[in-house]
Amino acid sequence: MNKEEIKKDVAKYAVDFVQNKMIIGLGSGSTMGYFIEGLVERKKRGLEIKAVASSDLSWNLAESGGIEVIDINDAPRIDLMVDGADEIDPQKRMIKGGGAALLKEKILATSSDKRIIIVDETKVVTKLGHFPLAVEIVIYGAAATKGKIDSLGHKSKFRMLNEKDFFITENGNLILDVFFTSLRDYPEKDHIAILDIPGVIETGFFFGLADKVIVGKRKGIIEEI
Numbered sequence: 001m002n003k004e005e006i007k008k009d010v011a012k013y014a015v016d017f018v019q020n021k022m023i024i025g026l027g028s029g030s031t032m033g034y035f036i037e038g039l040v041e042r043k044k045r046g047l048e049i050k051a052v053a054s055s056d057l058s059w060n061l062a063e064s065g066g067i068e069v070i071d072i073n074d075a076p077r078i079d080l081m082v083d084g085a086d087e088i089d090p091q092k093r094m095i096k097g098g099g100a101a102l103l104k105e106k107i108l109a110t111s112s113d114k115r116i117i118i119v120d121e122t123k124v125v126t127k128l129g130h131f132p133l134a135v136e137i138v139i140y141g142a143a144a145t146k147g148k149i150d151s152l153g154h155k156s157k158f159r160m161l162n163e164k165d166f167f168i169t170e171n172g173n174l175i176l177d178v179f180f181t182s183l184r185d186y187p188e189k190d191h192i193a194i195l196d197i198p199g200v201i202e203t204g205f206f207f208g209l210a211d212k213v214i215v216g217k218r219k220g221i222i223e224e225i
């Protein structure tokens, strides 16, 4: 099985955790794309659900498949959030934000009763920090904010849309991708140090936000952690 097939497999497996009448929080990314496809299939077979989305892409994908997507402010509760990750360690700490949806994803995850993370086995690491950490920052003073992050000993780069234009998030902000010089022993400390810098809105570190992790492996094996 190649990586895409594993992602499809794990997404299909996770769709079975959705129950009738649930309000589902939709994460973002390619694995989530497959999950939403599976949700649309179940909806066609009679599943009654509503969804709240962490990105325009996930919103459009669900809505075009016939799923009712509601604004987070209109959701009385979120029963279950399903999302992908870029890295996850044995304590279920994660790096997310490869798709730049970290802020909405974190708001949804912290507003959900239960959270399931779906990943292929390449995302499972012993220590976080190989994958660059997405940090959402405000445009005002962005160069100074970058300088303060770099002075912590990291190297960061603005995420670009193309050679000239900065990537702008759905919240109207910039993304700094932070490259660590070593794997992280204390990611909580890194998170606090970065978040403490004025201009930083959120980091892609997610702690305590994975109740169940579903890992897809080669040969079609699926493991629940």
Ligand code: 5RP
Residues within 6 Å of the ligand: 027, 028, 029, 030, 031, 032, 083, 084, 085, 086, 095, 096, 097, 098, 099, 100, 101, 102, 105
């Ligand atoms: C988006 C995310 C995604 O969950 C993460 O990047 C994983 O994406 P993919 O399923 O495409 O590998 O955090 O902000």
